[in-house]
Amino acid sequence: MKQRGSWKIKSSKEIYDNAWINVTEHSVINPGNAEGIYGEIHFKNIAIGIIPLDEEYNTWIVGQHRFPIDLYSWEIIEGGGQIGVDPIESAKRELAEEAGIVAENYELILRMHLSNSVSDEYGLIYIAKGLSFQESSPEIDEELVIKKVPFNQLYKSVMNGDMTDSLTVAGVLKTKILIDQGVI
Structure with a gap:
């Protein structure tokens, strides 16, 4: 029997799999020694967020309809980075694709788990500076x-x-906080 912390895994079965996520259902014995199930979502990409800042502390945000919550959302520039690819390269690609911005400098300011109760989705957030501009080229499934x-x-x-x-x-x-501290 496998174990994760104080959880014992009796068996696991794949429920769903696509290019972005994998869903697994585990038959478990929980820390209270009761039997149950635990659903787990594995993300196949790293979430990458970018906050471009110019010399006057302007930034660019993206508006788009988000299918899972059926709402229009304004957000920082963000997208997925393939695991095994340098996250800076993914940040550069997303910034250019979504906003048509090229940055000279990227600074990683935050690492975070996005919903660690049911998923392993992991995110990185960068500040991008030294900006220049070109034509954006969103992916075919994006209306930004x-x-x-x-x-x-x-x-x-x-x-x-x-x-x-x-x-x-x-x-x-x-x-x-970083701006107020004079760090960026």
């Missing part, structure tokens, strides 16, 4: 609206609860 906003306006939107995407909220709050 790009908006330039002062960073402090974005921060206020997060604080007002207008933005709920986890990478956006965490990244903006961390960036605000």
